[in-house]
Amino acid sequence: MRVALDSLPGEPGRENEDFAAAAPRAAVLLDGAGVAGAETGCAHGVAWFSATLGGLLLSTITAHPTRPLAQCLTDAIRAVRSLHEDTCDLTFRASPTSTVIAVRMDAGALEYLVLGDSSLLLAERDGAPSVVTDRRMDDVGKRLRGPVDVLPTGSPEHSAALAEYRTALTELRNQPGGFWIAGPEPRAAEHALTGAAPLESLTSVTLLSDGATRLVDRFQLATWQETLDVLTASGPRELLRRVREVEADDPEGRRWPRGKSRDDATALHLMLP
Template sequence: MNIALASLPAEPGRENEDFAAAAAGAAVLLDGAGVAGAETGCTHGIAWFSSTLGGLLLSAITAHPARSLVDCLADSIRVVRSLHEGSCDLTYRASPTSTVVAVRASAGALDYLVLGDSTLLLADQDGKTTAVTDQRLDEVGKRLRGPVDQLPTGSPEHAAALALYRDALTGLRNRPGGFWIAGPDPQAAEHALSGAVPLESLASVTLLSDGATRLVDSFELATWGGMLTVLSSTGPDELIRQVRAAEADDSEGQRWPRGKARDDATVLHWALS
């Protein structure tokens, strides 16, 4: 396997709530989430949740190659729940959650799973790119975030509007008409986007948290193809550097309204050829 991985927290010294790892023929990326400014009800925290779930999921998909990625995710959520349901309030609205991207190569195919707003970027041998992203959170967010986007990022007014927005989002989490994300309930795995593509058709596979895809889907400063060129030539560190440079140029969110001026950013790039 030829894998390059880079990850940076939103701010130096802050805990990184993203997690990514790879094993022989498999990789996972998770982006942990809570409700900004709220207690999580979990004594362990968001980073613990995403890294524990990610490690268990990677172990499950490699140890049980005949088991579907959906079932492996459900199994892993059950195990994480068992690890802290005795000490943490998992019914709390702000209980930790995480996006999930998982891939596994087997029997000439690449199986994939995407849950939440992280992205899987598939590049074929002809240079065509396909981004697999769960759009449900974005679709719900667009209906609710108008007041947030009208205010300077980081201002007290923005923080207050953002708290109300995220509280409204939490009320739509893991329910029909809302969006789905990995949390305490293993049934969320059943709502993941999943599929398979022939391995021989692929040149590379890239897993990205939404803090890394900003360059394309929020800032519109690059295309997926352009992002792939950066990854192939100079690697994930350069891609994240470009994201940070764009964020710095619009620190108050006037050009690109957003919830966080900077976000945890993680890229795992797997070159297959």
């Protein structure tokens, strides 16, 4: 397996809250989140949370190859919680959270887990690529974000509306009828999307944060097949360059309304033999 990885922070010099890493037969990608402009209640911060959870999850899924991925995520969330529950307020509404993608290859199959709105792109040897994305947060967001999308991104009015939207969204986090994401609560792992695919049917596996999928799901300027073609021909760096190019052409979000003009963007591309 060959691995190609690139990751960019939303703004130069700003801490990147995405995390991605690979082992010989496994990989993880996490997209950390807090509530913009709010204290997190955590002395360590969002980037620490996503990197610590990601590192522990990768270690767990490789050390215990027969343990279900959801159980591995439960164990990793519990371990991270134990690292800072005595120093941080994990009941705080803006406590750090993260999307999670995990994949593991064994016995001729690719096992996967997806929690939150990051995307897993599977390149089929015969046929179009398939995508696994947890859309529950998007479905909730569509009901709430109307007042945000009519305002220019980055304006004071947009920032105020965005803060109200994120507060409302947080109330539905890890709740029935809402959405599920990795945070202080280990049981969120039980609600992850999981599955498997025969390795012989795949040519590549790509883990993408939502900042890297904007060409498809936000801007609608590319298909998943075109995204895969870019990754295969030029690698993750070219994909992220194209995302940044489009973002720069619409900095105020007038053509493509969005919470952030530019977001952390990460692509981890695994090429199978």
